[in-house]
Amino acid sequence: MKIRNIEDAEVFLRVIDAGSFSAAARELQRTPAAVSKQIARLEAALGTRLFERNTRRVRPSDDGRRIAGHVRDALAQLARAEELADDSRQRLEGRVRISAPAAFGHRHVSAALADFRDSHPGVRFELYLSDQVADLAGSDIDLAIRIGELPDSQLSARLLAPNPRVLVASPDYLRRRGTPRRPDDLHDHDCLLFAYPGTRHGTWRLHHGKRREDIAVHGPLCSDSGEALRQWCLAGMGISLRDHWNVSGDLARGDLLPVLPRWQPQASAIHAVRMHRQPVPRRISALIDYLAERWRVELAPPA
Structure with missing residues (x-):
């Protein structure tokens, strides 16, 4: 039958x-x-x-x-x-279910989807924001925005933008505890740690030219929420390793200051990932192209 x-x-x-x-x-x-x-x-x-x-x-x-x-x-x-x-009318239609990290989703993904839908009103979005990694194989998620390493080889990934990171602290914290002059000084500071399954949240890898330092850091506060770490940092509770997009406004206002600016944290990137299935619906491929072009400018590394 x-x-x-x-x-x-x-x-x-x-x-x-x-x-x-x-x-x-x-x-x-x-x-x-x-x-x-x-x-x-x-x-x-x-x-x-x-x-x-x-x-x-x-x-x-x-x-x-x-x-x-x-x-x-x-x-x-x-x-x-x-x-x-429907190609002759260039009309995109259908639902796209997306997951993204919470802070990045609020700041960049939601606005991008709204602008995309202005041009393609036939596309419907479901946006799920969480700092937990969505299981694409076991869910109905069409596309995930991920920041950092991509260990899962079952996924098809597209680089959307580089993701420069920076060590930051509040002026108040640095007045009270002093300003680190070299990576080893971080041992004597309260470091705000990103706690996430499978991550080396207790080690910060820093580069200066050809030199590399892996610094074991510690502190009284850790979280799986990047926004929580930012808020603690603004409150003067320690030094945090943050994505530049997450603290760019705080740095511009002077609410946060760069720490060890000559030392660059380990590189990261922002990807769109999906299950490796063909063909890719045109609404999804068009959205990925749009995000890559938009964030190439919007998230350009600082000069």
């Missing part, structure tokens, strides 16, 4: 991504019974069980996992075909 209802296939993927019939039903604003009926119809069409069910959870069967990959590819191909049919 054949799949005759594309919506059933879309519901099938939503159940997998959401983890349960009830969660998928909430996202789709339907009843669990309606979702269950659509899955049953799809199973009948395919002649196999797509899920293993028990009283506590629902998970894809072996056939369900294999079929899900083909369904995703097929729906992506269909979406691309629909976009190609």
Whole structure:
């Protein structure tokens, strides 16, 4: 038999991504019974069980996992075909779900999406802001904005902009504790640490010409929120390693001062990442191109 209802296939993927019939039903604003009926119809069409069910959870069967990959590819191909049919009018349409770090999302991503949608009103955005890294393989996120290293080789990445960083402290902190003159001086200071799974948040790597110093730092405060670290730094509670975009205004006003300005922190970058699937919907490729061009200027490293 054949799949005759594309919506059933879309519901099938939503159940997998959401983890349960009830969660998928909430996202789709339907009843669990309606979702269950659509899955049953799809199973009948395919002649196999797509899920293993028990009283506590629902998970894809072996056939369900294999079929899900083909369904995703097929729906992506269909979406691309629909976009190609609309190319003559150059109209982008459809939903894009995006995740981004919280502070960067508030400061740069939300404004960029608003401006993009002014030119492409047919595109709908769902923006999720968190300093936790979204699991693209296990979610319905189309695109993630990530800052820093990209260890996951399953993802397709596009460099959007360099991400210069800087050591900063408030004038009040430096008056009270003194100004570091060399990297080793950081051992005697309260350093505000970024605590994140898998990161070396207790070591700051600094460069000066060909010289490199890996400084083990410590302090009474750490957080997985870059904005929390910025606020603590402004309050005079220590020295922080911050992205330049995060503190550029504070530096311009003199609310924060650069520390060890001749020593450059380890380089970083801002990327757009997505699952490595083809074809890429035109609304997503156009958005990535737009962000790269916009942030090439907006986030240009300081002279």
